[in-house]
Amino acid sequence: MLPLASSGSKVTPRHHMAGYSNGYPRGSTFDISPHRFQPRSSTPAQRSRRTQSFVRLAIVAAVLFLIVLLSWSGRGRTSFLSIFSLGLLSSDPSNFELETMRYYDLSNVQGTARGWDREERILLCVPLRDAETHLPMFFSHLRNFTYPHHLIDVAFLVSDSKDNTLDVLVQNMEAIQGSDNTSMHFGEISIIEKDFGQTVNQDVESRHGFAAQASRRKLMARARNWLLSAALRPYHSWVYWRDVDVETAPFTILEDLMRHNKDIIVPNVWRPLPEWLGGEQPYDLNSWQESEPALALADSLDEDAVIVEGYAEYATWRPHLAYLRDPYGDPDMEMELDGVGGVSILAKAKVFRYGANFPAFSFEKHAETEGFGKMAKRMQFSVIGLPHYTIWHAYEPSVEDIKHMEQMEREKLAQEQAEKEKAEKVMKLKESFSDATGQWEKDKSELQKITLQEKKKEAAADAEAAVAKNNAGSKAAGDKTEEKAAARNDDKELGKT
Amino acid sequence: MARPMGSVRLKKTNPVTLAVGAALCIFIIYFLIGSSAPDFSASRKATAASHPLSPPTSPFRKPTGGGKPKPPPVARYNLNNVTITPNPLENRENILLLTPMARFYPEYWDNLLRLSYPHELITLGFILPRTKEGNAATTELQKRITKTQKYGPEKDRFKSIIILREDFEPPLTSQDEAERHKMANQKIRRAAMARSRNSLLFSTLGPSTSWVLWLDADVVETPPDIIQDLARHDKPIIVPNCFQRFWNDEKKEMDERPYDFNNWQDSPTALDLAKEMGPDDILLEGYSEMATFRALMAYMHKEDGLLHEEVPLDGVGGAALLVKADVHRDGAMFPPFAFYHLIETEGFAKMAKRLGWQPIGLPNYKVAYPLALTI
Structure with a gap:
């Protein structure tokens, strides 16, 4: 029906497909006439397509060549392989990215009174030498710190040790870092070895003898400076110096000292003593206030001389923090100091960053921690001691x-x-x-017995006489036998004594 | 207009076109990945720290996201094995190059890149003030660092770089040379400078540094072998002679003149002057109001002299200064207060001497400065 109807019409197109009968004439694209011969020669469009594909092929070849080239050169290999493995097969441990640049604004690490709230990092510095025996005690203190552990970076300096200090240290620290309790984990841990060739023995007598003091203090100062300079980082707000042989200290000591918000602050250090020595004693005499006699003494001394406190050779008449302790005093009471002891010092990191350190030479006639106090004072830092806040040094x-x-x-x-x-x-x-007193007693009792018997006999005779007199019957005779028995009993008792 | 013969298009697609597409995909993926930083060599990766909490003198592994962060490892450092020898190159000794910076000079960075000492052994440390100028300098510096450390050839890339910002207000905003050198401003300015230097030094020194090279931000030209040349002398503190290039109007040509007057040998006059001073007063060099008659290394230079001639010094300047790390570790710092009436680098020389380290100067070994615009 359809072809007939269309053939009858004059306006309908001659070649018209059912699907595309929209009335518009087509372009020449698909204008194929089956009635005309068309040779199978390439049209201009086909030719250009062919050249295009050749160009593409060339590009592909070039790219492949480049990839192969890069994949063979060492640098490109890893990243090239990681495309195909999608980074999943990269078990190679060297396959990580490096960060070479670090940026720190030091004004963010000034140290405030509430460091634990503000995520302020503390560097805990512990100088050590032949300290194996004290380590278990020290690690119990370390574990007990209430300051968030992840904010504490611990640095040890082990110098000239002949015992097993280093191994014990490493084992203990690794145990802490490897423990399942993540709140135990500390921040950066550095164990630094450095031998200074110390000749002074570490026993109490040689350590505290007067003659050895100056050179010993200078060596200690060097050790402290080496430890500090190797461990201080731009992200530290506080530095806490702690001796390994502290026996008793509050777990909250870091917070307690920090709360005062001072540049440098030290607690009072005492030590327990055996009863015969008085039970307790001030230990750290290096925390003091400067005095006139001491300044005069300093002026009179040679440039390299070092005044050491607590020795009769240098009478300084300084007020010592240790002697001002009142066991019932306010633990928050503060006292200005000029020299500090090194058993437990909390200082803002900026004190050390600005340059204050432990002079290993005679600085204003002082060295090490006392010199540190003096130097900090010269740099206008506040140096404070707490007379009634006490920690206890081990008694050796x-x-x-x-x-x-x-x-x-x-x-x-x-x-x-x-x-x-x-x-x-x-x-x-x-x-x-033989015992003379016993014999006397015996004799005495014998005599008494005899007299008693005689008395009883007399009494019995008296009674018999009375019975006879009164013409007593059989009843009376019974009484008499009873009496006799009683007398016999008395005899027995006397014999015993 | 609807597209005709949609299904036919696929049939017509040439296998060549598919291949081209696939190749292009690889090409794109490859260059997407390849356009990120070229990788570091394995030897550099081996020396990197595994945790961001580590000495800043070494690079560290970028923490990969996901998973619980591991606690930092127990790191052991044996400072007995850190060598400081006249031949640092052979012993692969680490250099810490420190620069307090107020302005960034591109020539300074170019000069650093020219250093012939292996860059994978050099750590750079900068400290910049918290001023507008300091911010601008930081931006410039970071741009150059990124360019070198990320996209530069590996031999140009330094081991690690630390940028610090000061935590105190700068005492003087003017960097104008005339104002800067006024005597009254000197003590405050140099005390601040000393604090900068100490902050930079003591928070970056770390446990592996052998030598510390102090180089001022305006030192734009040094011999490329300066580290090896200075270390060869095996001295605790060694200072080359600093000169400034300038346009000489009389001679109508570029000329040089002595610049750093802080390198000197003490004189009896200076010592007598010091005796009469208050405890907080400082002696300054290069001011006619205070004639010290010290022997200045700046004037000891001889054109025909031996390049490596040594002279002992009592005061040093900080323009270019090579120090054995042990000297700083022993506690020799830049006093920000009057230390024997000396301050900053001069005080440092004195403190080092008190610790038993003798500074040495090289009058004939020259380091040049940039052009001075005003005097």
């Missing part, structure tokens, strides 16, 4: 103490020996001679 008996204790022990033994001998003597005496 000095050679004299040990002698004294040995003497005491000997005396005690001698006394015990004497007592024992005395007791033995008494025993011997008892054994070799």
Whole structure:
């Protein structure tokens, strides 16, 4: 029907497809006439397409060549391989990116009174030498710190140690960092070894002898400076110096000292003593206020001389923090200081960044921590001590103490020996001679017995006489036998005594 | 207009076109990845720290996202093994190059890139003030650093770079040379400078540095071998002679003149002057009001002299200064207060001497400065 109808019409197109009968004439694109011969020669469009594909092929070849080239050169290999593996197969441990640049604004690490709230990092510095015996005690303190552990970076300097300090240190620290309790983990941990060739022995006598002080203090100062310069980072707000041989200290000591918001702050340091020495004693005499006699003394000394506190050779008449302690005083009371001791110092990191350190030379006639106090004062930092906030240093008996204790022990033994001998003597005496007092008693009781018997006989005779007199019957006779029995009993008792 | 013969298009697609597409995809992916930083060599990666909490003198692994962060490892450093020898190159000793910077000179950076000492052994440390100028200098500096560290050839890239910003207000905003050198301003200015230097030094020194090279931000020309040349002398503190290039109007040509007057040998006059001073007063060099008659290294230079001639010094300047790290570790710092009436670098020389380290100067070894615009 359809072709007939169309053939009858004059306006409809001649070649018209059912799907595209929109009435518009087509372009020449698909104007194919089956009635005309068309040779299979390439049209201009086909030709250009062919050349295009050749160009593309050339590009592909070039790109492939480039890739192969880059993949063979060492630098490109890893990243090239990671495209195909999508980074999943890269088990290569060297496949990580490096960060070479660090940026820090030091005004963000000034240190405030509430550092634990503001994520302020503390560098805990511990100089060590032959300290193996004190380490277990120290690590218990370390674990107990209430300041967030991840904000504490710990740095140790182990110098000239002949014992096992280093190994014990590493084991303990690794145990802490590897523990399951993540709140135990500390921040950066540096264990630094450096030998200064110290000749001074570490026993109490050589450490505290007057003659050794100046050179010993200078060496200690060097050790402290080496530790500090190797461990201080631009992200530290505070630096806490702590000796390893502190026996008792509050767990909150970091917060307690920080709360005062001072540039440098130290607690009072005492040590427990045996009863015969008075029970307790001020330990750290390096925290003091400057005095006129001391300044005069300093002026009179040689440039390289070092005044050390607590020795009769240098009478300085300085007020010491240690002696001002009142066990019932306000622990927050502050006192201005000029020299500080090194057992426990909390300082703002900027104090050290600005250059204050532990002079290993005679700085205004002082060295190490005392010189540090003096230097900080010159740089207008606040140096504060807390007279009634006390921590306790471990008691190590000095050679004299040990002698004294040995003497005491000997005396005690001698006394015990004497007592024992005395007791033995008494025993011997008892054994070799009979006891005269006992004999006397015996004789006395014998005599008493005799007199008693005689008395009873007399009484019995009296009674018999009375019975006879009164013509007593059989009842009376019964009483008489009873009385006799009683008398016999009395005899027995007397015999016993 | 609807597209005709949609299904036919696929049939017609040439396998060549598909290949081209695939190749292009690879090409694009490859260059997307390849356009990020070229990788560091394995030897550099081996020396990198595994945690961001680490000495800043070494690069660290970028923390990869995901997973619980591991606690930092127990790191051991043996400072007995850190060598400081006359031949740092052979012993692969680490150099810490420190620069307090107020302005960024592109020539300064170009000069750094020319240093012949292996860059993978050099750590750079900068400290900039918190001023408008300081901000601008930081931006410029960071641009150049990114260019070098990310896109530069690996041999140009430095081991690590630390940028610090000061935490105190600068005492003087003017960098004008005349104002800067006024005597009254000197003590405050140099005390601040000393604090800058100390802050930079003591927070970056770390446990592996062998030598510290102090180089001022305006030193735009040094011999490329300066580190090796200075280290060769094996001295605790060593200072080359600093000169400034300028346009000489009389001679109508570029000329040089002595610049750093802080390198000197003490004189009895200066010592007598010091005796009469208050404890907080400082002696300054190069001011006619205060004639010290010290022997200045700046004037000891001889054109025909031996390049490596040494003279002992009592005061040093900081323009270019090579120091053994041990000297700083022992506690020799730049006093920001009057230390024996000396301050900053001069005080440093004195403190080093008190610790038993003797500074040495090289009058004939020259380091040049930039053009001075005003005198």
